[in-house]
Amino acid sequence: MEHGPGAWTRRELLETAAFVGAGAALATGVGGSAMAAEAPSAKAPAYRGEHEIRPLPFDPAKLKGLSEKLLVSHHDNNYAGAVKRLNQIQQQLGSLPADSPPYQTGSLKREELLAANSKLLHERYFGNLGGAGPCEGVVATLLQAEYGSLEAWERDFRQTAQALGGGSGWVIVSYEPTSRSLHNWWAWDHMHQPMGGDPVLVLDMYEHAYAIDYGANAKGYIDAFFANVLWSEVNRRVDDARKRLAT
Amino acid sequence: MEHGPGAWTRRELLETAAFVGAGAALATGVGGSAMAAEAPSAKAPAYRGEHEIRPLPFDPAKLKGLSEKLLVSHHDNNYAGAVKRLNQIQQQLGSLPADSPPYQTGSLKREELLAANSKLLHERYFGNLGGAGPCEGVVATLLQAEYGSLEAWERDFRQTAQALGGGSGWVIVSYEPTSRSLHNWWAWDHMHQPMGGDPVLVLDMYEHAYAIDYGANAKGYIDAFFANVLWSEVNRRVDDARKRLAT
Amino acid sequence: MEHGPGAWTRRELLETAAFVGAGAALATGVGGSAMAAEAPSAKAPAYRGEHEIRPLPFDPAKLKGLSEKLLVSHHDNNYAGAVKRLNQIQQQLGSLPADSPPYQTGSLKREELLAANSKLLHERYFGNLGGAGPCEGVVATLLQAEYGSLEAWERDFRQTAQALGGGSGWVIVSYEPTSRSLHNWWAWDHMHQPMGGDPVLVLDMYEHAYAIDYGANAKGYIDAFFANVLWSEVNRRVDDARKRLAT
Amino acid sequence: MEHGPGAWTRRELLETAAFVGAGAALATGVGGSAMAAEAPSAKAPAYRGEHEIRPLPFDPAKLKGLSEKLLVSHHDNNYAGAVKRLNQIQQQLGSLPADSPPYQTGSLKREELLAANSKLLHERYFGNLGGAGPCEGVVATLLQAEYGSLEAWERDFRQTAQALGGGSGWVIVSYEPTSRSLHNWWAWDHMHQPMGGDPVLVLDMYEHAYAIDYGANAKGYIDAFFANVLWSEVNRRVDDARKRLAT
Secondary structure: OOOOOOOOOHHHHHHHHHHHHHHHHHHOOOOOOHHHHHHHHHHOHHHHOOOOOOOOOOOOOOOOOOOHHHHHHHHHHHHHHHHHHHHHHHHHHHOOOOOOOHHHHHHHHHHHHHHHHHHHHHHHHHHOEOOOOOOOHHHHHHHHHHHOOHHHHHHHHHHHHHHOOOOOOEEEEEEEOOOOEEEEEEEOOOOEOOOOOEEEEEEEOOHHHOHHHHOOOHHHHHHHHHHOEOHHHHHHHHHHHOOOOOO | OOOOOOOOOHHHHHHHHHHHHHHHHHHOOOOOOHHHHHHHHHHOHHHHOOOOOOOOOOOOOOOOOOOHHHHHHHHHHHHHHHHHHHHHHHHHHHOOOOOOOHHHHHHHHHHHHHHHHHHHHHHHHHHOEOOOOOOOHHHHHHHHHHHOOHHHHHHHHHHHHHHOOOOOOEEEEEEEOOOOEEEEEEEOOOOEOOOOOEEEEEEEOOHHHOHHHHOOOHHHHHHHHHHOEOHHHHHHHHHHHOOOOOO | OOOOOOOOOHHHHHHHHHHHHHHHHHHOOOOOOHHHHHHHHHHOHHHHOOOOOOOOOOOOOOOOOOOHHHHHHHHHHHHHHHHHHHHHHHHHHHOOOOOOOHHHHHHHHHHHHHHHHHHHHHHHHHHOEOOOOOOOHHHHHHHHHHHOOHHHHHHHHHHHHHHHOOOOOEEEEEEEOOOOEEEEEEEOOOOEOOOOOEEEEEEEOOHHHOHHHHOOOHHHHHHHHHHOEOHHHHHHHHHHHOOOOOO | OOOOOOOOOHHHHHHHHHHHHHHHHHHOOOOOOHHHHHHHHHHOHHHHOOOOOOOOOOOOOOOOOOOHHHHHHHHHHHHHHHHHHHHHHHHHHHOOOOOOOHHHHHHHHHHHHHHHHHHHHHHHHHHOEOOOOOOOHHHHHHHHHHHOOHHHHHHHHHHHHHHOOOOOOEEEEEEEOOOOEEEEEEEOOOOEOOOOOEEEEEEEOOHHHOHHHHOOOHHHHHHHHHHOEOHHHHHHHHHHHOOOOOO
C-alpha cells in the first residue's frame, strides 16, 4: 500500500524503535560487559547480512532465444552467488576489530559494493525480461525526447553494449531525476553506475549472461535481449522514479 | 512547486512536445535531405552538452579548516572542468559516424560517465558543506537504525574514507529505496556508485579535495569535513528520497 | 639467434636508421609543407597498427577438458578481436588533431592498453597450454621457495582464480627481477598487471575462457587448466626472464 | 656483480636450499604436529612482508620546481605507507584460514597488487628524478624511432598525462622486449601496467605528486617533471631491459 511522502511506514517505525531501543539499552551499559557493549554493531542491519534470494520472475523455459539452461545458471550461480557473498561480507564487516587497518575495511567495502550492486542489477535485469516489444508508453516518449528517435536511442544503446562484448559490464538506461530524462550509460563492472539515477532498463553484458547460448556472439545476445524486454515493467519503474522531485 | 506522482510538469510537456515534433518533421523528410535527416540526433538533449556550472552554495571564506584557496580551486578547476568536459564529450558522441567501431563509442561513454558523475557528486558535496554539527533529524535516526549507533556509523564511515586516502574516490551515504535505509559505500573513482541509491551525504576523497590544505593528512581533512556538514541539507535530501516507493 | 646484452640487432639498426632518417628529412623541412611535416607521426611505429595475429600454438582438438569449439572461439574472437582493435586504436591515435582535448587521448590510450595487454596475455595463455603436468624444473623450485610448497602455491593460485569467477580477470605468475622470485597476482581485467614483472604462467579468468564448456563452473575450468599446462614453456620463460639483472 | 644468464647467484642457492630444506623437513612431518606442518606457509617469502623502505635517491631540497615539502611528504607518506601496507597485507594473506571464502583472498590480493605496484612505481619515479635534460642516448634514439621525433613523443606523453590530471594514475614509458621499442602507456591507478614491459620512465599523476606545490595545475607539474628527469638512469634501465631476449 502506498503512503504519502514524508510518512513512515508502520514497519519502519516498529523496526527503528525496537532497534534503537536495543542499542540504547546496551549503550547505557544495562547489564552489559564490555563485550556486550560491542554486540549492537554486529547485530545492526548494516552487518546482518540477511539479504534474500528472489526467484526468477518469469518461466525460464519461455524466453525467446535465451535458453532455460542459461537463465537458470545465471540466476542460481551468478545472482544467487552475489547475494550469499553479500551476506558473508556484511557479517565480516561487522566483526572487524576496531583497530583493523583501513585497507581491510576498504577492501571489504569494495567487495560489498560489488556484491550489493550485482544483486540489485540482476534483480532489475531479470525483472525487465519476460516480455516482448515494442517499446511504448512514457519510456518511448522519454527516449525519443532524449535521443531524437527510438532508432537513435537503440543505436546508441547497442553500440555501448557491443563495446562491452567479450568482457564484463552493463548498459543502463537510467531515469535522472534532475533533468527528468532517460539516458544510456556504460558500466565496466557491477560497481559502475550513473550517480543518483534510477536504472529502469538494464542489460547484463557479463559473458555469463550469454556465452552458454551465444559464445562470443554478443550481437546475437543483444538481439535476443530486445526480443524479451518487458516494457510494461520498464514503464512502471519510470512512473515510480518520476514520483521524486527534481533536486 | 511540487506536483503529484505520475503528473507531468508543464515544462516537461512543452519540451517533449516541441522536441518530438521537430524530430517527427525531420523523420518524415519534410524539406529534408539525407544530411538534414541526421540532424536531430546531434541536437537531441543526449548530445547537446549544455550542462551549466553551478556556483558554490556557500561563502568559501567561511568554512572551518578548509581554505578559500582550496575550495575555489576545487570548484573552479575540478568541478567546472568536469562540466565543460561533459559538454564536449556529449557533443562528440553526437557527431560519431554511424559506422564508428564500438570501442570508440564505449571509450567516450566511459568518459561521459566519469564526467557526469563527477559533476553530480561535486554538486552534492558542495551542497552538503557550509554547516556545522551535530547530526540530527531523520538522518540521525536512520543512521542509528542501520549501524546501531551514530558512533558506529561514524567509525565505519571514517575507516572507509581513510582507506581511500592517498588516491581517488568517495564515501557515499546513500538512501536505498527498497530497504528505506542509509548505508555507507566505498567508491574508487567518480564512476563507482551504489545502484539505484540516492547519495545524501558525500565525502570527496580525491586528493584535490584536501592536499592543498592538508597534504597527505587525510585524517585532518576528514575531521574538517565533519565540522562543516550541513545536516539540514542532508535531511532535506532524505525527505526527498523517501518520497519514492520501495520497488 | 641470441646476441649479447648491449648489442643491437642488425634489424634494429636498419629500422632505426631508416626511420630516423625519414623523420629528420621531414623535420628539416626538405620539400615539405606544414602538412607533410606532420606525416611522420602517422607513419611512426607507435601509430602504425600493424600487429599480427598469431595462430594457436597447439592443436585445439587435443586438449584435455577444453573443447575445440571453446578454444577456437577464444582465439578467433577474443584474441584476434583484440589484435584488430589494437591496430585500429593505434592508427586513430596517430590521426588525432594536435589540439584534441586530453580526455580524447586518454580514452584512446586506455583502449590501447586494454587491447595491447589482451593481445600479449592471450599469447602467453595459449603459449602455456598444450602440455601436461607435473610442475617441475626451475619453476617448481622457485614456487616452492616462495610459497613453502607447491601445494601452498597451488592453493593460493586457485583461491585467487576462484575469486575472479563469474567476472573478468587473470591470475598471473610473474617473475620479479629484483627479488628473483615467482609470485601469484590477481588482475581484474587485461589492464591490471604486476609492475615490471614477467608473466610466465597466466590463467585467463574471463568467462569467455570457459563458459562455453563449463558454464558457471569456474572450478571445473581451473582443473582443466592445470591438466594442460605446458611446464616446459613456463620454464623457458623463467630462464629468459632470469637473464635480466636485478635493478 | 653480474652473473651470466642461466646462472644462480650464491645467495639464491643458499636461500632456496635453506627454505626448501625447512619446508621438506616439515612436510615429512619430522617432529611436527598438524599445526607445525602449516607453519611454513606463514614463513614463506610470499607472506613474510619484509619489504624495506628505500630512502630518496636525491637531495629533495635540490629539485627544480618541486619543493622539499612535497617530495618528503610524497616519500614518507605515500611511498612509505604503501611499503608498510604491503607488509601487513602479505602477512595477513599468510594467515588466512584454508577455508576462507575466495572473495577474501581476492580482495587481499587486490590490495597486495595495489601496494606492491605503488612501491615499485614510486621507486622508479624517485629514481628517474634528480637530473636535468636533455633526453639523449639510446632512449632518445628509441623514442624517435617509435614516435617519429622526440617532439611527437613528448606531445603524446604530455597529452596522456594531462588526461590523468585531477585524478590518479601514471604515465609509463615501457621497454617492450618483443618489439624492442619504447612506448607511452596510460595507467588509471597503481594496478594498471603494460604487460611484460619494463617501465623505464614513469610519471606519477596522483594528485599527491603535485597538489602541495601546484594545486590543480597539472601542466605546471608536468613541466617541472621534465626539468628534473635523470636521463642517465632512464638509459641505464633501457640497457638493462635490452639484455632480455625477445620472446
